[in-house]
Amino acid sequence: MKAAGPGRSLRFRLFLLAASGLLPLAIVALVVLAYVTSERERDARDTALAVSRALATAVDAELGATVSVLQSLALSDELAPAQLRQFHALARRVAEAQGWRAIILADAGGRILLSSSDEPEASGQAPVDIASMQQAIQGREPVVGNVARGPRGVAAFAVRLRVERSGQLTYVLSAVIPTEHILAVLMRQQVPATSVVSVFDRNLLRVARSRPHAGERPAPSLQALLEKGEPEGTGNTTTLEGFRSHTGYARLQHWGWVVATGISAEDASAGLYGVLGAVGAGLLASLGLAAFLAWYFARDVTEPIDALKVAAGALGRGEPVRLPHLDVAELQDVGAALALASTDRDRAAQERRAGEAERETLLARATQALQQAEEAGRSKDEFLAMLGHELRNPLAPMATALHLMARKGDPGTLREREVMERQVTHMKRLVDDLLDVSRITGKRLEMRMQPLRLADLVRHAAQAAQPVLGLRRLELQLPDAADALWVNADEVRLSQVLNNLIGNAIKFTGTEGRITLALATAGDAAEITVSDDGVGMPPEVLEHVFDLFYQAPQGADRSRGGLGLGLAIVRSLIEMHGGQVSASSAGADGGSTFTVRLPLAPPPPQAAAAAGVAATEAVQGRVLLVDDNQDAADTAAALLELSGYEVQVAYDPGVALSLLDRFAPDVAVLDIGLPGMSGYELAARVRVHPNGRNCYLVALTGYGTAADITRARAAGFRQHLVKPAAPDALLEAIRHGLRENTDRRAP
Known part of the structure; x- marks a missing residue:
């Protein structure tokens, strides 16, 4: 076996332990710095946007004031064909007072009649900005033109106003304003010296810029931001001078101009470098302190370790173990473990761990059972909602496809379509019943109560049942006074009640049986009766007919199917309307009768005038x-x-x-x-x-x-x-x- 090399010293390991404790601090510091930097940039962009909005308001106000002055001139008495010389003098005084280049008067065709900067006799010239002149002639609103250079090479723009007499265009009145006028507006707003503010016309030609530059168009990055066409926005750009900026812009709603403000990225980041240096210095200082403490405290550990080495050697030789008092608690525990018999201790520890594990298991089971009990209701509702969604998704195209086939009128598939229509309708009714039961039992069913004429509802239910009657006969009994019976009800839910009762009667009536649907008055209530001459119900079935999920005994083929929900839903819906429903039967083969009683309500105002009104033509679109x-x-x-x-x-x-x-x-x-x-x-x-x-x-x-x-x-x-x-x-x-x-x- 190869001998292991020399291990690292305790001092080195203590140093690594202390240094590793500083690592999360360093990571947090970096994350915080990154977050602060991001927030600084976002705040700078938001500030730039706020400045742009304020300046856009100021520029908009200035242009609006110009339009107001032109409107006042348009109403002056001097603006008449016989007094154009007097109007020329007035226009010259106004232009000088406003600091404009000129006030120009053109006829309805755009031909210049006079200019305050020329002699009164000078006329017939074409306007410099023809597009804005045509826009003023053809439109109804004042027009602010684009920046253009006149015969003298001075950059200016025109504000144009239609002058009408007796509803006819007579003149176009224009104020030619030098771009320095807009620059003065910007300067009055005290724009920060480190920011760059620019105003551009709708063609993105520069109107004014707080920092002079020869370029007449925005920098490429700013132009890309402005060409997105949004009413306002922010982003990072580079100025014409090459400085990175956090930029916000806002458009003038009426004139199409845009105001953009760029705040220097260097100014926005001011102070962060100092914070970064301070954090770095703090981490280095903490690392140095960790090295000193590791060297200092290692001495208090190495001497007790040497004593433990001697005790371990004595234990191996079978000698009594004698240990001096150890100042380090952990090492003192190690010494005690060497002196005691470890077998009993290990057995007791094992038993204790087993008991704790058993208790944790029981606690986990109890907690899980409690959570399952609390989530049972929610799980049921979520399951039913998802089940309804997943079942309805395939039903929707099937139902629509059948409707399209019926409209195309293919007689060869009539029988198959009828079978599919019945089965799709049956499937939809089963899904609706499941979801309605969930809503009713959870008291979440929403009722939309409104005045309802019962006779219309009963007629519609009888008409809707015709396609599924087959050879059965449905007799509708409506007395003369039936049209005067009104209730306060949810029309959709009462229709559901009648459809369920009529469908139940069809299900349990022979192929040539008879069904009766009647509406009558019973004191202060309306009474709807659905009777049939079908299989009837014995007393033991009649007792439970409205119970949830109850079904009468059927043959092995379950030819009548169903989930046992329809009549339970009927009872719940009628009771939510403040009414009652009951069932009676003469027994097997004696037919069945279901009676619904609903409290009457007064008819709404103008009910007769609103009856029978329906749209007869579809509005195409x-x-x-x-x-x-x-x-x-x-x-x-x-x-x-x-x-x-x-x-x-x-x-x-x-x-x-x-x-x-x-x-x-x-x-x-x-x-x-x-x-x-x-x-x-x-x-x-x-x-x-x-x-x-x-x-x-x-x-x-x-x-x-x-x-x-x-x-x-x-x-x-x-x-x-x-x-x-x-x-x-x-x-x-x-x-x-x-x-x-x-x-x-x-x-």
Whole structure:
């Protein structure tokens, strides 16, 4: 066995221990310095932006004052064809008082009639800045032109104002202002000497700069920042003199000019180098102290270690172990361990560790059980919501595809379509029932109560049941006074109650049976009755018919299926409306009767005038459809295109945002569960995009809880459709959005 080389000394190890304790301090110091540097730079950019905003306000005010002076001149009595010589004298006095180069009067065609800097007879010249002159002639608002050099080589810009008489353009009045005028505005704001402030026109030609330079355009880095086209922003740039700067800029909203302020990066970092030097010196001093302390305290450890060496040799030889008193507590423990029998100590330590491990295990199990009990409710709700979402995603394209097939009218697939439509409807009803039970038991079901005419609801329920009756007969009984029965209710939930009761009657009635749907008055309540001549219910079934998950005994084939949720949901919904529901039956093969009682409410004002009014024509428009389920997106798009809409489809939120650059939708239908970016985030990005600012947002998602609807409303969605949305519901949402946009744009 090869002998080990000499080990490192205790002094060296103590030094490394002390030095390693300084390492986290050094790392923290570096992180803090980096953070402070970053904050200094951010603060400098924010300061530059604030200065630019203030200066932009000052420049905007100066240009506004110029427009005000021109407006006063436009109203003067001297501005008449017969008094242009008097107006020339007035214009010369005003230009001299304002420090302008000249005041120019041009006719409606842009030809100069007079200039305060020339003799009154001088006329017929073309303007230097033709573009701004044409803009003033064609537009209605005052115009601030770009920087240009006149015949004398002096840089100036024009502020132009239309002068109208009797609603007709008569003159264009212009003030030619030297760029030094804007520089004076900057200097009055006391710009810091270490900062560089520049004002540029809309073509990024320099109007004024606080530090003189021959260049007329911004530095390349500043030009790249300004060409982003944002109203304001910040960034790091390099000045024309080659100095690094933290820059902020702000645009003048009305004139298109931009004010940029650059703060020297060297000034922003002033003081950091001193802090860095102080931190470095402190670390070096701490390292030197660690070396001294390691050398000093090593002596107190080496002498007890020598004594332990002697005791260890005596223990190996079987001799009594005698140790002097050791000043170091840890070494004294080592000496005690050499003197005692280690076997009993090891056994006791092992038993103790086993007991502690057992206690920790029991505690962990108890804690886990408590957490599982607390999360059971949340897990159930999250599971049901996710289950509903995952089940609805494939149902949506299936339902839309069936609707498209029906509209195309292929008679060869009629029977297969009917089978698929029934099964898709059945699957959707099962998913809705599961989620409704979760909301009801958790007391989270949101009710939207409003005045409702029961006769309209009953007629609609009877009409909706026609496609699934087969050879069965549905008799509708409405007395003459039925139209006067109003209740305060949630129309969607009461429709769900009637659909469940009628569907239950169809399920348990023979293929040629009879079902009766009746509406009547019962004292101060309205009474809706659904009767059938089907299989009926024995007393033991009738007793539990409204219990959750209860199902009457069925054959092995379970031909009537279901989850036992429909009638339990009916009872809960009716009770939430302040009503009652009951069931009766004459027994097996005696048919069944379900009776719903709801408290009556007074009819709303102008109910008769509002009845029967419906939109008969679809408002055509542009629709953006975003869904990562390609089948759902494509079938929905085909439905909308078949209905006459212009549709753009995106399966990814990034693609949707790129479409907005060339497509301005009237309505956007967005899925919530998108990859990489949720539908809520996409909605916010659409609303700030120029082509999406007035877009009507519709959420189409598999998540349908009250919290999901509330969150969608808060994110800007105007409607919330739960997958699979019926084609008619989707089309109605599109039409509603287009009508609302049309009404908002109407004068």
